Amino acid sequence: MAKPITMQDIAKRAGVTKTTVSLALRGDARISAKTRERIEELARDMGYRPNPLVSSLMTQVQAGRGVSKGTQLALLGPPGNEAWAMASPYSYPRQIYDGLRERASELGYGVDIIEADPAHKSFDACVRVMRNRGLRGVILPPFQAPAHYFPAEFDCEGFSVVAIGYSQGIAGVHRVAHSQFRIAYRITQEVLARGHRRIGMHLSEEMNDRTGHKYPGGFLGALSEVPELRFSQENIFYAHDEPQRLLDWVKDLKLDALITQYPSDFHILKEAGYHMPKDLGFVLLSTSEGEHHMTGCYHDPFTLSAAAVDLVTAQLNRNETGKPRFPKTVLTPEVWVEGETL
Amino acid sequence: MAEQNITVTTTRELAELAGVSHMTVSRVFKQPEKVRAETRERILALAEECGFRPNPVLSMAMAIRNQKRAPDQAPTSTMAFVHSNSRIDTWHSEAHLSPYLQGIRERAKLLGFGLDEFWLNPKGLSQKRFCDILDARGIHGCVVAPPRGQLQRLRLRWGDRTWVTFHHDSWRPLLHRVAKDENYMMGKSLRELRRLGYSKVGLAIPRSLDQSGGFIMQGRFRVAQERHPETGKVPPLFYAGADIPEAKSEIAAWLKRYKPDVLVCADVRAMALLNELGLRVPEDIGLLHLNLGLDTPGWSGMYLDGSRIGAATVDLIVSQIQQNQRGIPEQPYELLLRPQWRRGETL
Numbered sequence: 001m002a003k004p005i006t007m008q009d010i011a012k013r014a015g016v017t018k019t020t021v022s023l024a025l026r027g028d029a030r031i032s033a034k035t036r037e038r039i040e041e042l043a044r045d046m047g048y049r050p051n052p053l054v055s056s057l058m059t060q061v062q063a064g065r066g067v068s069k070g071t072q073l074a075l076l077g078p079p080g081n082e083a084w085a086m087a088s089p090y091s092y093p094r095q096i097y098d099g100l101r102e103r104a105s106e107l108g109y110g111v112d113i114i115e116a117d118p119a120h121k122s123f124d125a126c127v128r129v130m131r132n133r134g135l136r137g138v139i140l141p142p143f144q145a146p147a148h149y150f151p152a153e154f155d156c157e158g159f160s161v162v163a164i165g166y167s168q169g170i171a172g173v174h175r176v177a178h179s180q181f182r183i184a185y186r187i188t189q190e191v192l193a194r195g196h197r198r199i200g201m202h203l204s205e206e207m208n209d210r211t212g213h214k215y216p217g218g219f220l221g222a223l224s225e226v227p228e229l230r231f232s233q234e235n236i237f238y239a240h241d242e243p244q245r246l247l248d249w250v251k252d253l254k255l256d257a258l259i260t261q262y263p264s265d266f267h268i269l270k271e272a273g274y275h276m277p278k279d280l281g282f283v284l285l286s287t288s289e290g291e292h293h294m295t296g297c298y299h300d301p302f303t304l305s306a307a308a309v310d311l312v313t314a315q316l317n318r319n320e321t322g323k324p325r326f327p328k329t330v331l332t333p334e335v336w337v338e339g340e341t342l
Numbered sequence: 343m344a345e346q347n348i349t350v351t352t353t354r355e356l357a358e359l360a361g362v363s364h365m366t367v368s369r370v371f372k373q374p375e376k377v378r379a380e381t382r383e384r385i386l387a388l389a390e391e392c393g394f395r396p397n398p399v400l401s402m403a404m405a406i407r408n409q410k411r412a413p414d415q416a417p418t419s420t421m422a423f424v425h426s427n428s429r430i431d432t433w434h435s436e437a438h439l440s441p442y443l444q445g446i447r448e449r450a451k452l453l454g455f456g457l458d459e460f461w462l463n464p465k466g467l468s469q470k471r472f473c474d475i476l477d478a479r480g481i482h483g484c485v486v487a488p489p490r491g492q493l494q495r496l497r498l499r500w501g502d503r504t505w506v507t508f509h510h511d512s513w514r515p516l517l518h519r520v521a522k523d524e525n526y527m528m529g530k531s532l533r534e535l536r537r538l539g540y541s542k543v544g545l546a547i548p549r550s551l552d553q554s555g556g557f558i559m560q561g562r563f564r565v566a567q568e569r570h571p572e573t574g575k576v577p578p579l580f581y582a583g584a585d586i587p588e589a590k591s592e593i594a595a596w597l598k599r600y601k602p603d604v605l606v607c608a609d610v611r612a613m614a615l616l617n618e619l620g621l622r623v624p625e626d627i628g629l630l631h632l633n634l635g636l637d638t639p640g641w642s643g644m645y646l647d648g649s650r651i652g653a654a655t656v657d658l659i660v661s662q663i664q665q666n667q668r669g670i671p672e673q674p675y676e677l678l679l680r681p682q683w684r685r686g687e688t689l
Binding site: 049107179219221224232306 | 526556558560564566569650654657662679680
């Protein structure tokens with residue numbers, strides 16, 4: 001019976017060392033593109049198949065050794081990205097960054113911050129930097145990208161890309177996010193269970209379009225479970241930074257509970273004389289670390305970051321690069337935070 | 343004793359401490375029957391004392407290294423596919439389910455895994471016995487097929503293994519799960535119907551289907567109705583029966599009352615019902631199936647090949663094994679795949 005094909009066999013046939021084969025099959029930038037292609041082709045022809053368990057073992061060995069050059073992940077975003085690492089440890093960006101670093105280092109990777117600033121150097125230059133440094137795993141943190149930040153011709157060729165959230169304005173890549181539908185559904189059910197019947201939701205229109213209407217979907221889905229309630233688009237308010245219109249809307253609809261994306265609504269309503277929860281139940285779709293007196297759902301940035309690292313390293317282990325034919329979305333769980341506002 | 347403060351990480355170190363050969367220690371873990379009971383007990387006690395545990399991944403990798411056969415003939419290791427339905431052949435013989443298992447088997451094979459099937463069922467294997475077999479065969483990754491119907495609780499020794507399920511979220515504790523992106527599925531269907539100019543869109547699906555998907559389909563449908571009043575306000579119908587024949591009179595009355603110009607459904611028998619009511623498709627009414635399959639050739643609707651779900655399930659297991667994530671996940675992932683739009687002759 002034939003023995004399985006090993007890297008040694010490929011090396012012998014190709015007339016190179018085993019290390020060259022190993023690096024080439026990992027797509028390491030230290031091996032020329034020409035050699036890489038030749039070895040990939042040879043590996044395919046000879047029926048070489050990497051062993052998933054050996055990769056796993058290597059991950060353990062690598063993790064034990066600590067970070068080595070060439071196994072870095074890129075955190076790619078617009079300028080200001082660098083500040084992520086410096087921000088307060090309780091800020092959302094810093095927690096995303098720390099979460100990425102923590103999970104990456106568990107798996108034997110490090111994280112390099114790459115700032116792409118279309119105003120100063122071309123996006124191409126950044127892509128070149130990543131290639132030269134041998135960075136193949138790319139994570140797009142949740143930043144609000146300027147329009148056309150990612151040039152149309154950026155096809156992720158040679159990179160395994162994972163976006164965190166929906167904000168970067170790039171389509172067709174793998175993504176990790178929170179389960180917005182379930183969050184809105186769960187919150188609305190809880191608000192109903194506590195006896196509220198006149199419920200409103202305050203959202204960012206732009207964000208809602210980008211994320212595929214999941215918050216209103218969960219909201220209307222849960223409300224339609226109570227047949228005697230009549231709800232319409234009016235129960236969802238989209239304007240931001242217009243405190244007077246917000247107050248008018250709450251008053252006109254005689255709301256007894258508000259589900260919102262904006263923590264600032266709490267202060268607007270409080271100043272206008274509302275006592276929460278006595279006059280109005282108040283729930284945040286996404287609470288943050290400093291706001292635990294407000295009731296709502298908390299999404300742990302560490303969980304999101306871990307999922308992004310897991311997804312990108314899984315692509316790297318399978319040697320899957322470029323835009324995927326079938327992009328995947330990984331949703332991570334949230335937790336209910338009982339504050340004092342509902 | 344000196345051993346108390348020593349942490350032993352290799353079988354060689356353990357052998358040295360026990361004053362036996364390396365081979366003896368190795369046999370204690372691999373072929374215990376070949377070692378005298380007294381020696382075995384002594385080494386196991388010593389291992390326990392020094393915190394030594396064989397590394398499952400390492401053992402497997404060594405087993406692979408030592409094997410001399412080509413991967414096509416002998417898989418390098420094995421995954422489990424766990425059946426839980428009352429009949430074991432469900433995932434083999436039902437046309438809309440078999441692609442899942444096929445996708446799992448093919449992807450596993452491609453990645454060097456064999457696939458053993460197990461049947462957890464009162465009449466089949468007990469949960470304890472099942473875990474014993476997994477231990478004995480050194481199986482580290484398990485796909486747990488979703489049960490039919492209601493939520494169920496599993497009591498397994500989760501231990502050193504990776505677990506993934508697919509489809510709806512019907513196991514407790516929660517496992518990592520691969521599923522269809524139903525929000526996208528509904529949004530995309532309704533976008534296509536708007537583009538085609540339909541103005542009275544009717545949705546009729548079983549209540550149980552909407553419920554097991556967490557009411558995502560209903561929620562997304564209602565959002566579209568609110569945002570696009572031009573597509574009409576036909577109240578969606580969530581019928582109580584499991585299929586269209588069972589809910590026939592309910593659906594017929596709803597069709598008669600609201601006269602939708604297109605029916606969005608998830609049951610192949612919709613066609614027969616419309617014909618029976620004297621409605622021609624697509625002249626009198628359009629028809630869109632949310633879950634196209636082999637039984638709906640030429641229909642319009644959304645298509646997601648079950649084998650893609652199966653393959654993604656295997657990929658998730660393998661990546662979890664590679665990343666050394668085992669046992670019940672603290673943060674269970676929900677991995678979603680998008681179905682594709684297909685324009686057929688029913689619109």
